[in-house]
Amino acid sequence: MTNSPASLLNWSLTPGITMPSVSLRHVSKRFGPVVAIDDASVAVAQGQVHALLGENGAGKTSLMNVLAGVYRADEGEVSLDGQVVQIRSPSDAKRLGIGMVHQEQRLVTRFTAPQNVALGHREPRFLTLQRYFRRLAAWLSERYRLAIDPDSPIWTLPIGRRQRVELVKLLHHGATIIILDEPTANLAPTEVDTFFHAIRRLAAEGRTVVLITHKLDEVMRYADCVTVMRAGRVVSTFGAAEISRQELVRLMMGELAGGAVSAAPGSGGAERAVLEVSGLTLGDLHVADCLAGVDLSVKGGEAVAIAGVSGNGQTHLAEAITGHLAGYSGRITVDGHDVASLSARRVARLGVAYVPENRREVGLVLSQSVALNLALRRYAQPPFSRRGWVDHGAIRASAERLIREYRIQTPSPDTPVGHLSGGSQQRVIVARELDGQPKLIVADNFTRGLDPPSTLQFQQALFAHRDRGAAVVWITGEVGDALLCDRIAVMRRGRIVTVLGRAEADPERIGLLMSGETRNEE
């Protein structure tokens, strides 16, 4: 049996062999002005499934990208089994036995699974690949219950299966430290269990597994250890058995900074609904990021929080309301107008302000001036332009006012907005959207990435609009933010799970609802 896959790969690691335990010390990584990782230290023991828990943007993936050689850390060191190592590239990482299954897969989609596995690998050199791989596939499905179709090109496989190919590829390349980035995001619930069975088995054989996730359930059920990250920092590391879910929620979401804006409850109620959403459905209902029959009604003078972990349909909801998304079923009306028949520009003219989540990509024209960017939403309307002619004077005048009012740090209104810091760029967008007299404001995580004083200022501005009579939809992953609003709609897997009044909401309950801990709620 010299040619059996097991012997070729030496997969059954004998327990006696020492496996490297991973330790990252004081790692920092900045992207220009954005601090992705801030002095993070983590130690992972061999043979364990170690969860890295945190919200989107907490720095989990960036930290693991440092380990996998995708990023080079600005500061800090990585050691394996006590030895400091230099990981300068993914091939360095591969040589050291580190492999990462990225969220977006890096397979050649026209190739079959065996061809992908063989890419960048020398062995087996003399065997016919197909025959070898059939044996490997059979052996894999027997040992790990990871069945793989050896004949179909990757693009015909569902995402979950592609991920499996990626994992097998890593193992085939000899990875002993395996990093999984949100591996269950694309798996059906039934597949999750199978998948983790394989992962546990790999760990039991002596491999080290790092599991990047924001799902509490996975942590509690499948991980040995958990490290919580927030805002680029490591909060703490615990054994999975020694910490409660509630405590994890609290650590993950951050201190409840509710006191910052002492927003009095809105006076709304008397007025009619500005926004009506009924039966909004969109996309594949098995994917978390769908919309599955959302009903929502927001009155003038009322602020409603859409609380949820990012990637549960909130952004699609925001895009649908603001006219950036078509092809949904259900009905959305703003101020009595059916949004489905209107372009995004028309919806904006109804008085809908929108701070998009992916504002870096779609909110600014970086090489244009701050002034023009401050006018971007309304550049085609008076006073900024008339009959197709642009009034640069009006744009500049309005910009000077906004720069003063919102204390945007820029040398001049004519500076290209790309030269400003990330925070200032965000202030440009938020200032632009909150300016004027919008009837409805859809703010998608609009204070993310802002420092506390700016956050406070913009939250105050938001609630000032509500007090003026605007309807506010605030999409947020922060429980503390949600609690400032008049009503809190918790959204998960494309559904509004619960709507709570401000009085009946407590942070813990919202946190549990967001992360899918049902506790008799459904």
Next chain:
Amino acid sequence: MRNEATPLIPHSSPLIPHGLVWFGVLVGALVVFGAFVVSLGQDPLAAMLAIAGGAFGTAQGLNRTVARATPLLLLSAGLLVAFRARFWNIGLNGAMFMGAVTASGIGLYHPDGPGWLILPLMLVGAVLVGALWALVPGVLRVAFGAPEIIVSLMLNYVAARITDFLSISYWKDPGGRGFPGTALLAQDFWLPRLGETNVHLGLLFGSLAMLGVAVLLGRTVWGLEISFVGQSLGTARHLGVNVSRTILMVAAISGGLAGLAGASEVAGLNHRLESGITQDLGYTAILVASLGLLRPAGAALCSFLVAGLLVGGDQLQIRFGLPSALSGVMLWALLYGLINAQALSRGQGGRGKGSSVEHPLPLSPFPLPPPRSGHGP
């Protein structure tokens, strides 16, 4: 790496100021040119002075320079619009050929028609055909994502062969012996000239086109949308700009102006269609627009400078016995330097991944590798 504690606005822009880039590139190109002249055993300074004198120093030189600058004005005006939207239309030479073909065809088939009717028809026809010619890469890009650089470039050869074919077959001048060209157009169809010079009405068209483009880009909503499409496609879509329509419009404008350039060469200067009538000015215009930093005033100025260089280059041969192609060395050294300066200014500044401060104006259509991520100076 910038210190986090310093003000977040960099005091010096991460891009070298445009004027400085230009000056540096010019000096570099002169040095390269001078090196060539020295290697051929001549005095570089005298050669440069001869070029300048030949282009601008004499009435006849000036006359030829202005005539040469006329199509460059039209072509580069169209290019400004297309390049601002990052529609890399390299096919102006082809559109210019097709404009020339259209204008001369209309003229040749109505030799007795009244000038007041046929001449405008020739011009309008040339604009339309040029626009349609440029719409081919535009439509393919919008519909299928086909790279317009390749499509438009290849169409140049098609247009050149169409011109060759017509000028040696159906439209060949019966009295022209072996010369590949049509007969002269009726004099009624010639564009009026300024006195005894070669300066014709096309100069007015070119100036108006450049002025129109300046107004379009600087003062209109539509000009803003063109730059949004060019500088941030995601934002343009988000704002509801009709990206496809914008691309088709810039394609049509650049092609239409190139067609007009072809017609104005036929009706204003050559008075006949002949093989190679564009003198590859459609490519030279790319240089002109880039050297003019994609600004109307810059492109207008560079139209005359580059035309002067082309015209004055003859002096190298006449006075020094040097190949006149040497002025081409200077031209393309300029472009080469400019592209490299652009690459350098993009790469500098220590901005890591995620920073996508594009050059405010894309200087050239030539794809550059993205700046190395992460490890700036």
